[in-house]
Amino acid sequence: KAGVTQTPRYLIKTRGQQVTLSCSPISGHRSVSWYQQTPGQGLQFLFEYFSETQRNKGNFPGRFSGRQFSNSRSEMNVSTLELGDSALYLCASSLYRESDEQFFGPGTRLTVL
Amino acid sequence: QKEVEQDPGPLSVPEGAIVSLNCTYSNSAFQYFMWYRQYSRKGPELLMYTYSSGNKEDGRFTAQVDKSSKYISLFIRDSQPSDSATYLCAMSESGGGADGLTFGKGTHLIIQP
Numbered sequence: 695k696a697g698v699t700q701t702p703r704y705l706i707k708t709r710g711q712q713v714t715l716s717c718s719p720i721s722g723h724r725s726v727s728w729y730q731q732t733p734g735q736g737l738q739f740l741f742e743y744f745s746e747t748q749r750n751k752g753n754f755p756g757r758f759s760g761r762q763f764s765n766s767r768s769e770m771n772v773s774t775l776e777l778g779d780s781a782l783y784l785c786a787s788s789l790y791r792e793s794d795e796q797f798f799g800p801g802t803r804l805t806v807l
Numbered sequence: 808q809k810e811v812e813q814d815p816g817p818l819s820v821p822e823g824a825i826v827s828l829n830c831t832y833s834n835s836a837f838q839y840f841m842w843y844r845q846y847s848r849k850g851p852e853l854l855m856y857t858y859s860s861g862n863k864e865d866g867r868f869t870a871q872v873d874k875s876s877k878y879i880s881l882f883i884r885d886s887q888p889s890d891s892a893t894y895l896c897a898m899s900e901s902g903g904g905a906d907g908l909t910f911g912k913g914t915h916l917i918i919q920p
Contacts (some may be wrong), residue, residue: 698850725904737895739907784850787901791905792860793839798850798907 696721698787698799706805707787712773715802719766726768727796728760740783743768744791764796772804780806810834813896813911821919826883830896830911833877837909839902840872841879845913851895855881858902886918895910 699718707713719726728740739752743762760770766787772779782803786796818828827868828842839858843851857863857869863870869882879898883890891913897908 695817711868727904727907729908737897737908737910739909742904742907744904750905785831786904786908788903790903792901792903794903795841795853796904796908797842797853800850803848 698785698797700799700802701783702802703800703807704803704805706807707775708807709775711775712771713775713804714769714771714805715770715783715785717770717785717787717799719768719785720797722729723787723789723797724766725788725791725794726762726766727786727788728768729784729786730754731784731801732780732801736782740770742791749791775806777806780804784798810909811896811898811911815919816915818914819917819919820886821884822888824886824918826886826890826916826918828881828883828894828896828914828916829878830898831877832879832898832909834898834909835874835877836900837898839872839899840879841897841908842866842868842870843897844890845893845895847892854894865917874892888918888920891916891918 727742742750762768782801788794842855845851860874873881893913895913896911
């Protein structure tokens with residue numbers, strides 16, 4: 695069974711631009727979560743989608759948003775990029791929302807110049 | 808006080824040694840505890856997933872959870888150079904994507920051949 699896939703793997707953007715990242719969960723998994731990983735803050739929870747609805751959100755500004763499609767694939771969007779948004783963005787999927795293992799993709803490394 | 812504390816290391820041990828990695832946490836509502844391994848420029852890989860207090864063994868890996876002390880451990884027996892990576896502890900109340908995972912900062916482990 696294929697794992698979680700993320701595209702693109704690398705991105706370079708400039709301040710003020712916006713970016714869209716894509717995640718395809720493991721086949722059959724319906725819960726998709728997004729995390730940001732930086733050297734200073736570590737891994738931090740952004741939000742979770744299930745059945746095309748955002749169910750939970752971490753402590754990030756409204757510039758960070760996402761959506762989920764009927765096939766469970768998910769996208770996250772960051773608008774008005776700041777230098778501090780440079781990070782590895784990780785997507786994780788699980789079959790159920792609770793009591794279930796989360797499997798991570800390889801991540802998208804975003805650099806904001 | 809951070810919710811999850813983890814010594815960043817680096818922790819350097821000779822090949823074949825037993826490795827002990829630990830995390831402490833402050834939120835008594837955490838019920839699910841995980842260990843992930845992350846190689847440089849890769850996504851986290853799930854190693855162990857446990858519920859509540861107790862021990863769980865999988866091959867060379869043993870996870871221990873002591874909820875009364877708010878302390879979790881990962882032991883690696885017969886360590887190999889390929890075990891060199893960053894080890895992240897993670898925990899949550901619901902065990903899935905429903906409430907997001909809270910991560911430690913990770914311990915950088917080096918196994919010397």
